[in-house]
Amino acid sequence: MMVVMAGNDNELLGYADEEYKERYGFSDKTEYTYKTEKGLSENVVREISKVKGEPDWMLEKRLTGYKVFKNKPVPTWGADLSGIDFDDVYYYLKPTGKKEDAWEKVPEDIKKTFDKLGIPEAERKFFAGAEIQYDSEVVYGHVREELDKQGVIFTDTDSAIKKYPELVKKYFGTVIPASDNKFAALNTAVFSGGSFIYVPKGVKVAMPLQAYFRINAEKAGQFERTLIVADEGSDVTYIEGCLPADELVSRGDTFQRIDTIKEGDAVPTHTGGTQKVNKKFIHLHKGTMLEIMPLSKGNSFKLTGEHPVLCVKRKNVLEKRKPRKNWKPEVSTMSLLSIDPEFVKAENLEEGDFIVYVAPKLTKNDPQFDETTLKILGLYLAEGSVSSNKALHGIKSVSFSFGKSKKESLLANEVNLLIHEKGFKSSVCRSKGGYYIVSSYAKELVALCEDNCGKGAKTKLLSEKIMKLPALKQKILIDYYWKGDGNIYHRYGKDMLRASTASRFLAYQIQEILARNGIFANLNIRRGGFDTILGRKIERSDQYIIEYTEGKKIGEVRKKGNTFFVPIKQIKKYEFNDLVYNFSVNKDESYLVKGFAVHNCTAPIYMSSSLHSAVVEIIVHKDAHVRYVTIQNWSRNVYNLVTQRAFAYENAHMEWIDANIGSKVNMKYPSVYLKERGAKGEILSVAVAGENQVQDSGGKMLHLAPDTTSKIISKSVSKKNGVSSYRGQLYVAKNASNVKSTVRCDALLLSKESKTNTYPYMDIKTDDATITHEAVVGKIGDEQLFYLMSRGLTEEEALTTIVLGFIDPLTKALPMEYSLELKRLIKLDTSNSVA
């Protein structure tokens, strides 16, 4: 609804625009129809509150904030803030259009900007400041619909003040009162936007909190206010959703619709291992949905445009040869295999690009599946079924039906022998039509078949045990499946093996097993319908056709380790307006959709302003857990002065994960007040100070109760004349016995001019606290550079390698998109720091 933009529009905005241009290759001027006078006065504060239609109690809080702000001097204990001219800032700017304005009225240039930024339609409206009321109702509303049963409140702060005055009143400013510091006071006086979240007792929330928070920050400017209250035993974290409900996700043993995936389920990731789903997220997506079709139709999947997919762009791997008439540019296998795939937003995928099919690596051998058993199961998969005989009081039998030919009769005999080999009884007979039938009433055999392969044609499915067998064992089963169901035909100049099944899941499973055996199989769908065979009208179900060739490649598919690069044959776009799903996974931060690696995220959004002063207050009640992830990449003209603080009560767990790359001066010290027994606080932060930048960051842990633990890991990198400082405060109160605290701050200096400072403040009032504090300052050693360069890396590559290695603990903890963005930014930066 309201955007507060930078002050001196000529200079500061101009500079920001330059930055914008540099990053994105474009810049757009935004015009504002309404803005308050420059500078801050009581009138401005009153006006902001009035325009927002706030209740009096909120105006009172704002005015208190204003008074504190006016009376407190600019802090001088940290970075130099003398460059801020508080009178030269617009504290309240409103972009074109009133709040009820339609999206259509948003100026073209703003729309264009969003296009270039690749912001999804639904989110653009937030950014543009149009239809906020409407859209926030809709989007928050839909999320609420999902979470209403759980009683979760998730809304923007402005709305929360009106709708949940009691809750807001109860918690607002209790963690960070206006009197805390000058900038918290400023924020209290002029804040706009931010998120309000309340999670009731015992509720584990999975919501795209971060995305909406960011969006709010965008629309509502640089003084956002966020308040998160996690009630007893609850859980909140950040990530967002992008896949439609019916998308299939690989579970390793089977595939499952994404909307039925539960937290705690294990899913394979792009590394081939598995990770547990921590959180599942749902949000409404209005706008374009993409359908990506790799080589074959059966592997098509849908996702939203901003959803990253593991990919190798075709243009990067083309064969270097002169263009010839009628010769399409070809792909060089060598370069395809040597380039590391990257996560690319789906909307930036093009037909012909290679996406990555991953064969899961997980194996767990199970000796009950010997060769004979696997052969029996293979044939069962192709020709078998289990039925219960009414005449015999429901006794179950397994039968294998074969055709009339000589070959089929041999197969019938083989399965009969195999069954006998396992010590079961079975018999072969010929049906009236001349078909060979092998049947057995052996209970164990029936159970074996049913448990591991399912019952009927449409529901055939391999068990988890089978899906986890070593690849070679699985291959035995598949070979026998093919013996029964497969046929050979000639295509692509090769002998292709083909089989079809009515079970969609089985088709994906077979594809996966073949992939684990190093074979990429095509998967096509023959749609079902009514058919007439020999004058009889029959209904035919969808058939999934698997085809492959052994030892040869299909088309441009190339294998690398346990992955396959598969070219995209077609990309379709259509309009979509429904819920989309996503989930976050531990560690790898990716999962497989129909075998293809996609990722859950939005790239961090770059903004420009001269003064950013947010306040984040978090209350973590008994046994609750909150994880707050931010990456800060403001343009290099911004003073980023953010106050983030959490109160953690009995056995509560608060985590701050914080990366600071941008801004001119950054001062940010997330803190946790460990207020009751057993509370746990963690801060993991990284700061990169480049040319003319000051990164003053760190963390505060206040142990106010016994048995509380804390951990701070801080990593900073300074380049050129950049200055990074760690400022940490550790306080252990008198009554706080048995406290454990670990602080580790590592600094890396890339140049002689760069600086790092460490200011650990410790105040320990007990005798029994276990405190470890480690601070290590490293210079990029000549020896390290020499070593890496002696292995062929250029100076630039060697530097980047060292820096990325240094911040590895953080990049591992960040969601993949942040981690990739961070790595990319750091690569970009280090390439400039080589003399």
Place this chain on the structure above:
Amino acid sequence: MILEVKNLHVSIENKEIVKGVNLKVKEGEVHVIMGHNGSGKTTLARSIMGYPKLKPTQGDILVDGQSIVGLSVDKRAKLGLFLAFQNPVEVEGVGFINFLHNAKESISGSVNTKELMTDIRSNAVNLKMVENLVGRSLNQGFSGGEKKKAEVLQIGVLKPKIAILDEPDSGLDIDAVRIVAQNINEIAKKTGMGLVIITHYSRILSYMEPQFVHVMTDGKIVAEGGKELIEKLEKEGYESFSNGSK
């Protein structure tokens, strides 16, 4: 490839360490430079590789007749030179395999990951590197012996044309010395690379067949010969060479 060192003089902080060394190494040859601690062996090796603080004050280093003195370290590596470090450097958070991949890519221009992995695996097996290398950081947490083995592994994977090994045997137990030596031999035989082994113990040499032995004292090569020189050294020590007998 021919590596030639001509009348090379190198100083550290105005103190001359290498005082006019001549050396010529061809692919396929095995050279040994022996000398006691502080004789300038390591400085010689590092200046050949191009350590920036070791600029020659006199003389030249040539590869195939072209001076490489002006080339950066990585360019020398790309030409086919390799230096196995006496004390391999640890780099935190940099995956060993990933690093090898990048190194191979830089040196060869491209890399076939599958071949690379096969290469790494077979070298690791041959070197009896027990720990799984996947997921480990570059030399970090490696024992002294593992670090040395990892250097040999890198030679096996990166396949330089001439590899200089600075004390590949120091800090190794008897078995490890044998394993390292056998692997160096094996790799050199397979690839036809040239080797310069720097050592001050003769043990490792009992597993190798050097054609050229150079004895270095006080920054100079004071004696050159074949394998027989090693025996002489064993008997008489470096002392007998310090007077410049040649």
